[in-house]
Amino acid sequence: MEIKVLGPGCPKCHEAEKIVREALAESGVSANVAKVSDFQEMAALGVFATPAVVIDGQVKVSGKVPAKKDVLAWIGK
Amino acid sequence: MSKSCCSSTKQRMILACSGGSNVGQATNQAAVELTREGFGKMYCLVGIGAGLQGFVQSARAVEEMVVLDGCPVGCAKAILDREGITPGRYVVATALGIEKVKDPQLVVREEDVRRIKEAACEGAGTASPASTDAASAPCGCSGKA
Numbered sequence A: 001m002e003i004k005v006l007g008p009g010c011p012k013c014h015e016a017e018k019i020v021r022e023a024l025a026e027s028g029v030s031a032n033v034a035k036v037s038d039f040q041e042m043a044a045l046g047v048f049a050t051p052a053v054v055i056d057g058q059v060k061v062s063g064k065v066p067a068k069k070d071v072l073a074w075i076g077k
Numbered sequence B: 001m002s003k004s005c006c007s008s009t010k011q012r013m014i015l016a017c018s019g020g021s022n023v024g025q026a027t028n029q030a031a032v033e034l035t036r037e038g039f040g041k042m043y044c045l046v047g048i049g050a051g052l053q054g055f056v057q058s059a060r061a062v063e064e065m066v067v068l069d070g071c072p073v074g075c076a077k078a079i080l081d082r083e084g085i086t087p088g089r090y091v092v093a094t095a096l097g098i099e100k101v102k103d104p105q106l107v108v109r110e111e112d113v114r115r116i117k118e119a120a121c122e123g124a125g126t127a128s129p130a131s132t133d134a135a136s137a138p139c140g141c142s143g144k145a
Helices: A011-027 A039-044 A068-074 B022-036 B045-049 B053-061 B075-082 B110-122
Strands: A002-006 A032-036 A052-055 A058-062 B012-016 B064-069 B089-092
Touching: A002 A011, A011 A032, A011 A052, A011 A068, A052 A068, A058 A068, A058 B053, B012 B022, B012 B045, B012 B053, B012 B075, B022 B064, B022 B110, B045 B053, B045 B075, B064 B075, B064 B110, B089 B110
Parallel strands: A002 A032, B012 B064, B064 B089
Antiparallel strands: A002 A052, A052 A058
């Protein structure tokens, strides 16, 4: 599983990354988590606003920090 | 999106038909100017139309959406209808009294752009032509053409 957390590097995207990592740790699901701050890559994914979370190429949330329960649902737990 | 920070204010997505006519290009220019003025952010209608997942998902998730169509053909609205997305504000340029003309030069009049911007700011309601009633609350945009 490939997870990308998109954001330029501010408290909200750091929080989003933290929640994603916590969800993975709690669930035991294995995934590569990458922080993306490249504007071109974000635009290519069609993300309108950050923070955003992309899982295996699918944009799961855009413009807000996700709730952990949502992340757990996205990773199948 | 902002290069300096994640979203901290209400997200308002602006979509313009940007069609091949004077009114289509007037919607494009209106969207550009509204973006520059901070009213919202112009987004990629074509990406949504192409069904690109990230673009569609972003359109579904945005807090507020303003859609500008040039004429009653309503191409921008039709794209969103196909995806089951209802815009919060919908403006049709010809419904404002702007004439769609056959012009290979695609000349865009500043007055037309101004009227579209004002209608977008006033809040036309969903799926109905915009009103030019000036009694609506100010939106904060400069309204400069």
